[in-house]
Amino acid sequence: xxxxxxxxxxxxxxxxxxxxxxxxxxxxxxxxxxxxxxxxxxxxxxxxxxxxxxxxxxxxxxxxxxxxxxxxxxxxxxxxxxxxxxxxxxxxxxxxxxxxxxxxxxxxxxxxxxxxxxxxxxxxxxxxxxxxxxxxxxxxxxxxxxxxxxxxxxxxxxxxxxxxxxxxxxxxxxxxxxxxxxxxxxxxxxxxxxxxxxxxxxxxxxxxxxxxxxxxxxxxxxxxxx
Numbered sequence: 277x278x279x280x281x282x283x284x285x286x287x288x289x290x291x292x293x294x295x296x297x298x299x300x301x302x303x304x305x306x307x308x309x310x311x312x313x314x315x316x317x318x319x320x321x322x323x324x325x326x327x328x329x330x331x332x333x334x335x336x337x338x339x340x341x342x343x344x345x346x347x348x349x350x351x352x353x354x355x356x357x358x359x360x361x362x363x364x365x366x367x368x369x370x371x372x373x374x375x376x377x378x379x380x381x382x383x384x385x386x387x388x389x390x391x392x393x394x395x396x397x398x399x400x401x402x403x404x405x406x407x408x409x410x411x412x413x414x415x416x417x418x419x420x421x422x423x424x425x426x427x428x429x430x431x432x433x434x435x436x437x438x439x440x441x442x443x444x445x446x447x448x449x450x451x452x453x454x455x456x457x458x459x460x461x462x463x464x465x466x467x468x469x470x471x472x473x474x475x476x477x478x479x480x481x482x483x484x485x486x487x488x489x490x491x492x493x494x495x496x497x498x499x500x501x502x
Contacts, residue, residue: 278323282347283355284339285362286314314339326355330363384408384424384444391427400427400440413439419467420460441465 277298278284292298293305305313317323324342329335336359340351371377388408391400403426404410411422425442443461 278339278341281354282340282351283358285358286311286337286339287362288358289314289339328355328359330359332363332367334363334366336362380445387442387444388425391425395427398429400429402427413441413468416468416471418464419471420464423461423464441468 277289277292281288290307290310293301293310294307295304297304314323318325318339321342323339325337325339327335327337338355338358340355341347344351367375367377369377369379371380385408391402391408392405394400395402402408403413408425409422410426411418413423413426414428423441424444427440427442428437429440430437441461441464443457443464445457
């Protein structure tokens with residue numbers, strides 16, 4: 277891959293080898309194995325990782341072959357072009373100091389629209405029907421920042437209220453048990469449930485909160501829940 281493309285971004289390598297079949301490879305390569313392979317190639321001296329800043333101040337890492345004989349200009353041009361394109365993608369995805377991102381808010385709006393559409397049929401009670409994101413759930417402040425969405429539902433007879441706390445991400449990388457995003461929503465749910473259970477004027481005291489983490493990557497929407 278490095279031989280043919282001159283310079284690589286890690287997400288590019290992942291997309292080519294983990295979500296498609298590159299060249300003659302017989303099967304998809306799991307992203308964590310790909311990451312380990314990149315590190316081994318660097319340690320063995322076959323690849324070089326270069327960290328450069330774009331005009332907007334974002335630091336982008338590209339990978340290239342260590343032997344540049346006869347291909348210095350091609351490699352430098354390819355790396356510069358990919359840094360520029362990836363910085364543009366990141367500005368769309370996560371925004372910049374001067375403008376919000378487009379991809380993340382779009383995913384949040386999609387989730388909120390879906391919840392509003394099914395709430396009459398499923399019996400969901402949205403915490404914030406107008407906008408979705410909320411800094412309070414059942415009059416309890418959400419710790420460490422607002423949630424992307426929250427809804428309540430009654431299950432059982434007699435009905436017991438369950439609160440679904442949602443965080444929505446649209447991201448390129450795969451999600452693993454060590455990913456910080458998983459613990460973001462788990463922490464909020466645990467802290468919120470603890471706060472609610474000690475709030476004497478809260479009718480929800482002692483009832484469970486169910487954290488949900490929804491994300492979408494190149495293989496389509498997925499949901500992890502605890």
